[in-house]
Amino acid sequence: MKAVDYTKVEAEEVNVEGAKNATIRWLISQKDNAPNFALRMFDVQPGGFTPYHSHDWEHEVFVLEGSGMLITEKEEIPFGKYGVIYVDPNMKHQFRNTEDTVLRFLCIVPHQKTAKKNKKNKTMNPFAGGLVNNC
Amino acid sequence: MKAVDYTKVEAEEVNVEGAKNATIRWLISQKDNAPNFALRMFDVQPGGFTPYHSHDWEHEVFVLEGSGMLITEKEEIPFGKYGVIYVDPNMKHQFRNTEDTVLRFLCIVPHQKTAKKNKKNKTMNPFAGGLVNNC
Numbered sequence: 001m002k003a004v005d006y007t008k009v010e011a012e013e014v015n016v017e018g019a020k021n022a023t024i025r026w027l028i029s030q031k032d033n034a035p036n037f038a039l040r041m042f043d044v045q046p047g048g049f050t051p052y053h054s055h056d057w058e059h060e061v062f063v064l065e066g067s068g069m070l071i072t073e074k075e076e077i078p079f080g081k082y083g084v085i086y087v088d089p090n091m092k093h094q095f096r097n098t099e100d101t102v103l104r105f106l107c108i109v110p111h112q113k114t115a116k117k118n119k120k121n122k123t124m125n126p127f128a129g130g131l132v133n134n135c
Numbered sequence: 136m137k138a139v140d141y142t143k144v145e146a147e148e149v150n151v152e153g154a155k156n157a158t159i160r161w162l163i164s165q166k167d168n169a170p171n172f173a174l175r176m177f178d179v180q181p182g183g184f185t186p187y188h189s190h191d192w193e194h195e196v197f198v199l200e201g202s203g204m205l206i207t208e209k210e211e212i213p214f215g216k217y218g219v220i221y222v223d224p225n226m227k228h229q230f231r232n233t234e235d236t237v238l239r240f241l242c243i244v245p246h247q248k249t250a251k252k253n254k255k256n257k258t259m260n261p262f263a264g265g266l267v268n269n270c
Contacts, residue, residue, distance in 0.1 A: 001223050002211045002219065002221040003205060003219070003221075004218070004219050005215075006218070007216045007217075009219070014270070016269050019269070024269075025198070027219045028195045028219060033223070034199065034221055035193060036172060036245045037172050037195065037245070037264055039197065039219070039243065040182045040197045045156075050269070051269065057169070058185045059270065060169060060243070062174065062241060066235060070138060077138045079138060079216070080140075082141045082256075083138065083139070083140055083141070084139050084141050085136075085138045086136055086163045088136050088168070106197060108195070110172070132198060133183040134151050134154070134185070134188075135161070135175070135186075135230060135242045
């Protein structure tokens with residue numbers, strides 16, 4: 001288990017091509033023995049952005065602070081604090097800060113591709129389908 | 136894909152035994168075609184708590200507002216805004232609001248148990264291990 005303030009997790013520069021003025025914190029990852037997915041925090045400074053790209057895994061995003069624009073192949077969607085964004089696998093996307101304050105958001109990614117055989121499996125977690133509400 | 140403010144997702148009462156004064160919003164779930172995990176928001180009112188229990192999947196938690204106490208078999212850990220909590224599978228846990236304001240946190244759960252065979256698989260997502268920082 002792990003219980004820390006986010007400031008205890010080091011912010012690293014997002015140093016890939018197509019990114020500008022962005023940092024990432026791996027809040028929970030495989031290093032913590034998390035078996036399925038990683039929780040990361042991004043800070044994008046004014047004028048900054050993540051790369052415009054696609055990949056075969058999804059993003060689940062929650063906006064903590066600031067405002068920005070989600071760029072996709074089909075549209076540009078503004079978002080703000082407490083915005084919820086789901087990006088499908090293989091969808092082109094970019095997160096841009098459009099304001100003069102920091103844009104901070106959480107982004108969750110799976111560790112692995114979804115195994116095809118799992119698609120036919122029943123849901124093992126009775127809470128996952130929203131049938132039982134719990135934590 | 137999905138891009139909405141969290142207020143567009145209905146808050147439902149957490150109506151299981153052992154819970155008190157708590158609601159859940161399924162921000163991103165299987166209903167949105169998310170393939171691997173669900174992002175939920177909990178609001179726990181003053182005096183409220185989630186059930187003290189365990190199950191065979193993990194929680195990845197991020198605290199948005201308020202303060203509380205994480206109860207486990209071994210210890211009680213206070214947490215506050217922007218706290219990061221990872222609860223291992225099969226670990227007993229409870230989230231209690233210890234203040235007189237709302238406790239709000241995100242809690243991410245997998246849709247399915249981790250397939251044992253996946254443990255030997257290589258990580259397909261090069262970003263998951265923290266080797267490449269990106270979104």
